[in-house]
Amino acid sequence: MAALRTVSGYTGMILFCFLCAIATAKGEEQVPLVAWASDGFALSPVSAPSAGHTVSVEELESHLNTALSTVPHNLLLFLQDRLSVDDFTLYGGVFGNKPDSVFQNLEVSALLSSSSLWLPSVSSSATALVSTLLQNQIDAAPLYMNPDTLAQMRLNASVAALLVFRLPYSGGDMMSTKEVLSGNDEVIGQVLSIMKAQSVPYTAVFTALWPSRVIEEVAPAVQSVWSRSLLQSRREEPTATNPPLEFKEKGSTCILLWAEKLVVSQYRSEKWERHDLAPKTFGEDVEPNLSGSSCNETHSLLVLNYEDVLNYRSFKLIFVMNRRHYKVSARHWFTMDLVHLEYDGKTATFNGSRYIYAPAEYSYRCESVSSSRYPQLSPHSDKDNANDWQISFDDFQIQGFNVGGKDFSYASDCASFFTPGIWMGLVTSLLMVLALTYGLHMIMQLRTMDRFDDPKGPAISVPQTE
Template identity: 60%
Template structure:
């Protein structure tokens, strides 16, 4: 059975890794290859347990599979993955019913051609998509199950379908287990759609880089030791607390505002300055919210905040702001899939000022957005002076307010280990310095062009004085 071979390969590899740990054990990722039910590809023998597959050997394996196998390739590309993800969560040891990969195991069971590579070098796994693309001579299509359901494939033409899968690398190991289970559900949906369309395919499941967090946890825990797993999890939590304590102790730097869902952080907010202003009697009255939000010993009240997979809401509660006894600063965010870009994006839909039963609402979805796995950062976010926030309507009380966020950064989705992800910056491509350089260069080009045009317009004389004629004499007078 394919699943049995899969489990035996993983078990033997992990056992050998325990006895003879590789020098660069964190630099390998597993790769699983199989064909759809009813199709076959050339049989390939799995490498010996403990052997690391390098790029040349992997290229030979992929070339052999693609030459004689189905030309439609489904690539499940996970952000991170290690062999321990299968041994800890996949039921390779202990109770098989606890596996989070039922769809993957069913696919291996129904496939007549499958191959499990427990250890592929990191650089080789990164080149998998490029190798498939060069072999099929087709561009990759980044999809999700919803988009794939609307796509009609042809078994006679080659296609490379790429499905990006996240990975939970937080301190809580349960978050990784849940995300791996969701990834397996996505693979099940994709394989179900391909089966409905009756299109044969070759499937590959691998990752861009190893999941060092899960690897380290598994070595500390030992396979099947729930108590050790909890101890390792506490170790990572303690390390995060120590990191946050050091950040708070640095002068001039403070930790971001966090909103937790259970033990996991789901919303992060940081700014050098948060301030609001209200128009009264023809003049603006300002109030700085920064000291009540950030800083050592400051614990902002965030009750009323919430977060899930599609929506996030951060509520900052204050007292006695500009004469209002109760004042709330609310950030509403959402994420959804956009078919044009074939990826998920999150937007800051609204910024609300709620005071004494009145709401002033600003819309930010047109200018404040980022990929769902990124954070958003901007040097200045305001509703005046190049505004990114605009009043929700002409009659909205927001017209009487000004908000200003300096060095603003926010993330409401896919937060990992209480740290901001890579920031999508609002800065435009053309900065003032670039514009000055472009204008100066354009002016110099115009001057040189005009000079060259003048030189080309020079003409030689077509008539000359006769040298044999009488010389011109000029009489001298005294």
């Protein structure tokens, strides 16, 4: 019985360890969604979710199937980077058309519509797929646009189209969140005015990829008292970073680049000579020479021209990016195919298409892009001088397509899922499970004695020797 109790105790401990290992869950992040139709059309009624319920992917697809069954299939998707219900309560009138609301065009359009769909709590995993869900409604690929491009097009009311307009949430250090949201609302107003001028009926959807964290601005005096109340210490303001490098084509930004360091190294005289190009590239007082750069819907070329780099009079750092459609994933992806170094008539070319890629509507970000250690960039050919050069970009981020403003879109990070920390945790957990399993196996092998000494029998005699 004692052995059985011991085994039961070890079994319970093992079950407790496994339950602790699998009982960690993260709360779903929530994003609001608003949909409405143009004049003369009404969304089919949808049963409102209960208070506090978060709409999942399957539920959102069901709601959209029901609501969009009787409305025009010219769909307008206004996809903001971040959004929360707090943005409506703090900066808007929550569809009450408050005079100082930053959502004037959005609220007026929703109020004038015969019906609208308001989902205050949708999981971010569902809103991230809203473009795909709408695409399934009309069986048409999304077109990423801006008001200027839309004004030059002539839409056909009888042909279904999905027009996606990416909107930022943060405008950097120079613009507040309220100003950015007001600018986004102006974009919505321009798009709706263009659709009305062309007499094209539409159905509009406004949502975001991720929730925002709204912090209401506090008066300086109140902020000072609040800071002193926390252990009598002042809060350190975050260090301001330079804005990303922009290349504009026909007045609109089409390429964004940012890096903490842009280091190029050449092997000379049996040593590597390094030069960081970042101070000449980023900064409010820096105006880099981008002559030779270009961009369109399928190809982007960013040319950074420098002088006096490693004693070369003319030096160019060139990024070549392409946008392609892949049938396997049924979506467009962009790749940074080549990185060129041109110096005094010579070239060194590196290939990055194998590792540097992201969905076409995203940006690409990586903590380190290098041609030496764990290389993402490899020499493109043995015929040029790439073997004499090394390039290294720290905190690198680039976007060459579907740029919606001065801010990067959602970033596709190069970090792998199984990071060193995750591997350490998995290996440690495996060793603990093996130790517990071995201990349990040893305890299960315990057996009671099958023979005992008979106290009534003759005593054992041991002969004594002198």
